[in-house]
Amino acid sequence: MKFSSLAIAVAVSSSLLSSAAFSETLKLSHQWSEGDVRHQVAQMVADDVAAAGVDLQIQIFPNQTLFKAREQYTPLSRGQLDMTVLPLSYAGGQQPAYNLTLMPGLVKNHDHGNRLSHSPFMDEVQKIMAGDDVITLVHGYLAGGFGSNKGCITKPADVAGISIRAAGKSFEQMLAGAGASISSMASSEIYPALQTGVLDATNTSSESFVSYRLYEQLKCYTPAGEYALWFMYQPMLMNKTTFEALNQAQQDALMAASAKAEAFYLEQAKLGDEVAAKAFSDAGVELAQMTEADFNAWRDLAKTTSYPAFVAETPDGQRLLDLALSVE
Template sequence: MLKISNLLKTSLATLLLSGGLVQAKELRLSHQWSTKDVRHQVAQIVADEVAAAGVDLEVKIFPSKSLLKPREQYKPLSRGLLDMTVFPLSYAGGQRPAYNLTLMPGLVKNHDHAVRLSQSPFMEELQRQMAEDDVMVLVHGYLAGGFVGKDRCITKPEDLSDLQTRAAGKSFEQMLVGAGASIASMASSEIYSAMQTGILDAANTSSASFVSYRIFEQVKCYTPASDVALWFLYQPLLMNKSTFEGLNAAQQAALLDAAAKAESFYLEEAKKQDANSVEVFREAGVEIAEMTQEDFEAWRSLARETSYKQFVSEVEGGQDLLDLALSVK
């Protein structure tokens, strides 16, 4: 009996050391942002809550594009090579053109409207397409943005006439060209130097990027996201669907509970980032302009004739999907 007991102990130790079935399951979560970014904080809430649940499940986060390049995460996720990611869904628009609607001007008016959109038949259709790729949404989340002008305020389409502008995404570029602007494509990290050297007259990006890249040092006027905004980007926390379904019931419940807490945090923090950006720009002496509902409708009318029309012409079933999105009030 003593020999059998020692053999069992030896086998158990071997299993523990070799990462056998008795060890907690580890999920790998990748994203492109720093550990100070709200999107990392969303991931960290999920990891911390799951760890606290004590269900033999660990979420290991790889921030700052340390595991995969920013735009190269969807395919590994869909193939089960990656378990989770916080990811701007429009990055995968090449694989699924419908995803381009998640960075479309005027589709989302404000953060509360974004919540309604995430709970709508429009999002159900996007999730159905994700499921075909073995992908599911754990945490919904949108971040907003606005405009800056080097010498003038940008609130309505005619304000961009004859200006050299940077836009966030192809659909925005199409709309701004329709407003009479010339486009200079570049990463948001390059806006500062382009403003400084006179390459750019105006720019469009997220509230967080405007602050983190200190764009307030180079502009006269800032039009932030407030009651209405043009720029909203859907950036959910996604998970491989088969991986989730392979977890036991307690682990799945822990993930879903953690996701609910993270989603509430994401919404409130997104609103805070917009408000914080206004204070930062105001303190720097930059004029703050407000976009009115009338301005918003003017932009949306322009979008219908430019970026919306282009999307519908290029995407099978695009009109039905666009109508679903626009039907959310």
């Protein structure tokens, strides 16, 4: 009888080990710290999928430990990476249409960004992504502002003659049009660039301003407030073939987890602007506010720089821009 009990225990143990061995493990890479909301979104999805009991695990590689910040879209599209949380405009070199997901003055506020994420405009972007074997699991726009060591930045005249980093080609074109010198780099590289004097100023998300502790290097911060010029689409993406290879229960668990995470992402994005403003204020950094007149001045500049440049270099660019602008 003792032998029988032992045999049963061994059989059960072997069964569990076998089940674990055949559990699907997906690799998710991103550039953010583990305290960043984008990591939290990834962790929520990973935790909920694991809890669903569908033999699916998501292994997260934060802090660009698997792939560098700007090098994730290509391996994702080739199936060398399963998932990522990525500013889609980072892949604007491969697909110019993606530059429209970081276009000055296109998104008015977080709720407007959410409507844009579920609009015919985004449907067109998803079609382009599908051609690269990529799908979106979690939509999300993050707002941002300006930070500078050369005086506060609220209007175009404030950037003349300074070295500034802006994420995305369209913002770079607009800022260059205002007389700024552009330095391109990932958000993870901003801190040392400010520290060494390579940059005088930067333009990035509220979350990155905090998670990369940029308040330690800046003298003036213009947060996203009633008027925010900077909104960037930063979704969770997945390789399409990898998703389709999952069984139905795994796909359902992944989609349910993603829907929950998307609601969290929107809520936290709104809170993130307030958190960033407080973090900079608490650090003794001067805060500046953008007025409606300032916002309109930037948008007018974008209409003569970023918008026409996008249309000129993007197949079907005018239609895509019009679709985005049509979202109320």
